Amino acid sequence: MLAPGRPKPKPTPETQHFWDGCKEGKLLLQRCGDTGKAYFPPRPFSPYTGTRNVEVFEASGRATLHSYVIHHRPVPGFTPPYAIAVVELEEGPRMMTNIIDCEQTPEALQLDMKMEVAFTPLDEEVTLPLFRPAKESK
Amino acid sequence: MIRPGEIAVVGAAESTKIGAVPGMSQIMLHADAALNAMAETGLKPGDIDGVACVGPMMPQQIAHYLGITPKWVDGTGVGGCSFMLHVRHAAAAIHAGYAKTILITHGESGKSRINATPRPPEPESLNGQFEVPYGPFGPPTLFPIPVLRYMKERGVSHEDLAMVAVVQREWAGRNPRAMFRDPITVDDVLNSRMIAYPFRILQCCLVTDGGGALILTSADRAKDFPTKPVYILGTGESVETNMVSQMKDFTSSSAFRVAGPTAIEAAGIDRSAVDHMMIYDAFAHLPLYGLEDLGFCKPGEAAGFIREGNTRPGGKLPLNTNGGGLSYTHTGMYGMFALQESIRQMRGTAPAQVPGAKISVCHGVGGMFSASGTVVFSNEQP
Numbered sequence: 205m206l207a208p209g210r211p212k213p214k215p216t217p218e219t220q221h222f223w224d225g226c227k228e229g230k231l232l233l234q235r236c237g238d239t240g241k242a243y244f245p246p247r248p249f250s251p252y253t254g255t256r257n258v259e260v261f262e263a264s265g266r267a268t269l270h271s272y273v274i275h276h277r278p279v280p281g282f283t284p285p286y287a288i289a290v291v292e293l294e295e296g297p298r299m300m301t302n303i304i305d306c307e308q309t310p311e312a313l314q315l316d317m318k319m320e321v322a323f324t325p326l327d328e329e330v331t332l333p334l335f336r337p338a339k340e341s342k
Numbered sequence: 343m344i345r346p347g348e349i350a351v352v353g354a355a356e357s358t359k360i361g362a363v364p365g366m367s368q369i370m371l372h373a374d375a376a377l378n379a380m381a382e383t384g385l386k387p388g389d390i391d392g393v394a395c396v397g398p399m400m401p402q403q404i405a406h407y408l409g410i411t412p413k414w415v416d417g418t419g420v421g422g423c424s425f426m427l428h429v430r431h432a433a434a435a436i437h438a439g440y441a442k443t444i445l446i447t448h449g450e451s452g453k454s455r456i457n458a459t460p461r462p463p464e465p466e467s468l469n470g471q472f473e474v475p476y477g478p479f480g481p482p483t484l485f486p487i488p489v490l491r492y493m494k495e496r497g498v499s500h501e502d503l504a505m506v507a508v509v510q511r512e513w514a515g516r517n518p519r520a521m522f523r524d525p526i527t528v529d530d531v532l533n534s535r536m537i538a539y540p541f542r543i544l545q546c547c548l549v550t551d552g553g554g555a556l557i558l559t560s561a562d563r564a565k566d567f568p569t570k571p572v573y574i575l576g577t578g579e580s581v582e583t584n585m586v587s588q589m590k591d592f593t594s595s596s597a598f599r600v601a602g603p604t605a606i607e608a609a610g611i612d613r614s615a616v617d618h619m620m621i622y623d624a625f626a627h628l629p630l631y632g633l634e635d636l637g638f639c640k641p642g643e644a645a646g647f648i649r650e651g652n653t654r655p656g657g658k659l660p661l662n663t664n665g666g667g668l669s670y671t672h673t674g675m676y677g678m679f680a681l682q683e684s685i686r687q688m689r690g691t692a693p694a695q696v697p698g699a700k701i702s703v704c705h706g707v708g709g710m711f712s713a714s715g716t717v718v719f720s721n722e723q724p
Contacts, residue, residue, distance in 0.1 A: 213471035214464075223471075245472050245588070271491035271592055274539035275483050282477040285539070289476075290487060290587045300473045300487075300587035310539060315494050332475055 206326050210281030213330060219246045221260055226331040229323050231263040233295055244297035265321035267291035267335060270298055274308055285309075291319050291335050305336040346609050347723040349433040350564035350571040353379035353557030354685040357449065360552035360671045361521050367457040371449030371553035372404055379555040383567050385443065390557070392416075392441030394432060395448065396424035396675060398459040404447055414441035420581055421708025422675035423622060425556070426601075426715025429681065430577035432558045442559060449553035450673035456551075473585055484710045485625045486541045488592035492627060493540070495593045495642075500540060502645035504531035506626040507544045507668050509654050514665025516655065516694035521548050522669045545626035547667035547676065554678035556685070561723055572688040575611065575701070575718040578604030586710035595635055595707070597714035602636035602705055605716035609701075610724070613638055617699035618687045619659055620680040622706040623666040629653070632705050633661075636716070660696045663687065677706035681717065688721040 215223045222245075225232035233242045236250035237257030249256045272289035275282070287308045292298045304322055306312050318338035325331045355378035357363065357371050366374060372395065380386065387409040393401045394416035401415035416431045418424055425446055432444040451458045463469040478484045492498060508528055514520035526544060534544040564571035580600035583589055590596055606613065613636075621632035633644035638659065647653070653661035664670040664683040671679055684704040686692040702719045 210477070211470070211474045212465060213475050214466040215471065216466050219471055245468050245585075271488055273483055273486050273489075273541070275477065275479065276536045276538065277479065277482075279477050279479040286477060288478050288483055288487065288538075290592075298587060300476050300478075300585075302476050315490060326475070 206324060206332070207281055207283070210326060212326060218248055222246045223330060226323055226333050231265050231321050231333055232260050233263045233293070233297060234258050234260050242295040242297055244299055264294045266294040266338065267319040267321070269303070269313060269315055269317045269319055271315065272303070272313060274310070287313055289335070299333070302334050303336065304334050344433060344437045346575040347573040347720070348561055349436050349558055349574045350561045351556055351574065351685055351719070352559055352564050352567040352569050352571055353383040353385065353555065354572070354682055355379040355382060355555055356679065356682055357553035360519060361550050362453055363451070363551035364454040364456065366451070366551070368449050368451045369399065369403060369407055369457065371451060371551065372399060372447040373407055373449070375449060375553035375555035376408055376445055376447050379445070379557050382569055383557055385557065390443050390445045392432060392435060392444030394418070394428035394444065394446045398461065399449070410445070412441070414444065420713035422624065423677040423706025423708040423713055423715040424675065425677045425681055426577070426704065426706040426717050427579045429556065429558065429574065429717050430579055430715065433574050433577060436558060436560055442563065444558045446556040446558070447553065448555070448675060448678035450675055451551050452549050452672070452674040453551045469585055473587055481624060481710065482541065482546050483538045484586050486538055486627065487586045488589060488711070489540055489627050491592035492630070496645070497642060498630065498645045500532060501528050502649060503540065503545060503626045504528040505649050506623070506629055507531050509648060510623065510662050510666040510668045512654055513663050513694055514669035517665050517670060518693060520665040520670045521550060522665070541625060545668070547624045547672035548669070550671045550673050552671050552673045552679070554682050556681060570689045570721065572685050573720050573723050575720050575724065576605040576607065576609030577718070578602060578608065578716045579714065581713040582711060584709060584712050589711050594641070595631055595711045595714065597711065598631060598635035598705070598707070601714035601716045605718050606636070606703070609718035611701060611718065616659065616701050616703050618663065618684070618696045618702040619661045620684050620702070620704040621661060622676055622680050623662055623668050624672065624676065624707065626668065628707060629661060636703070636705060655694065663692060663694045663696060677708070677715070680704050680706060684717070684719050688719050
């Protein structure tokens with residue numbers, strides 16, 4: 205369980221499946237029916253063509269570290285210094301996240317390093333898709 | 343189409359004081375600047391027939407506070423560059439005949455927080471669901487998110503990003519109204535307090551109180567005003583995303599690449615004709631993105647362009663000559679102050695005046711690479 209005080213996301217009808225998936229340990233993305241391309245954040249239509257013909261699918265959870273900052277100031281629910289990162293999923297979309305099981309230093313956090321999803325409960329209701337260095341890259 | 347030089351800025355003023363202004367609420371900072379702009383033009387509130395401002399302040403609040411009955415309003419709110427978009431929309435409105443004399447105002451009690459209204463993202467918004475839970479805390483943690491990727495792709499060093507702040511402080515040293523004026527070195531920047539790696543405090547904008555106002559009218563009417571007209575040659579605008587994590591390319595802003603070239607093409611000018619430039623610098627990386635995305639430098643060359651002194655006093659492209667958001671002032675929505683400096687340069691009244699400057703490009707960013715607006719000004723009508 206994460207430290208208390210962290211802001212809690214509130215799902216909407218369009219994003220509920222994503223958060224339900226996280227709770228079940230599945231990283232659910234959506235795919236455009238016209239182009240086959242994956243997208244994020246969730247919405248019931250394709251941002252590429254506007255088609256409502258989209259499907260939800262389970263992503264591999266594999267990603268690379270695309271960019272980040274390491275915040276050094278106190279924030280409720282967080283212990284500085286902590287990285288606020290963006291990972292690029294194997295399927296293409298990027299998402300903001302935190303990196304766990306890794307020192308929060310520029311030396312430890314190398315861009316393009318391999319990451320894997322690490323579902324971490326925020327509380328009883330919400331689980332966040334955090335990421336950790338992939339086992340193979342350790 | 344609107345012609346280059348068809349619309350002019352006749353009034354331009356900042357609030358009487360900027361920096362720490364604990365004696366004024368947010369709406370009074372708007373009004374103080376508006377009254378200063380009206381005073382220099384000889385206009386009264388009853389002469390204004392169009393009003394634009396950006397949320398949380400709504401046009402009806404400003405119109406009523408100042409005693410204006412507008413025929414045209416614009417509350418476009420896309421962050422700190424909203425004023426560049428207001429200029430663009432106001433020029434189009436005057437061209438279309440919707441209004442004759444338009445007032446654009448800004449006021450923000452960013453430091454003193456008097457009647458300031460913070461609006462944190464709602465937990466069910468997309469930002470609230472997909473960014474906020476990971477601990478970003480204001481612009482210093484979000485705006486620099488793409489920087490490490492930019493540095494890696496472009497071969498830019500920490501020293502390069504420190505140099506941006508050093509050069510702007512050099513400009514600020516020539517400006518009595520700048521908040522920070524003492525010279526700084528690259529080492530000073532790299533040894534200043536870490537905020538959010540890779541950025542330290544001297545690479546982050548100030549947080550101040552202040553306001554600004556612009557009055558636009560047709561170039562034909564501009565000749566009747568006591569102020570020197572500053573003509574609008576071209577404008578551009580765009581938006582990309584409200585979530586920096588979803589920015590398509592971390593090394594280049596889509597909104598910049600649309601707004602900037604649109605304005606320059608509309609102006610019908612060559613980039614080599616530009617004498618003066620403002621690029622909204624909420625953080626030290628923005629001038630690099632701006633120079634590259636607007637086509638003044640090739641991708642990867644902006645850091646060297648600044649390092650080699652091209653944007654310094656005496657350089658071939660003086661940039662952020664008021665000291666910028668890093669050293670002059672930054673209320674939270676700095677775009678109005680970038681516009682004010684472009685106007686001063688075109689009027690020939692800037693504290694650090696660029697001798698003989700005839701064309702100024704003023705480029706703004708809104709949110710965290712969310713939005714962009716660009717205005718090309720000249721003191722000569724084409």
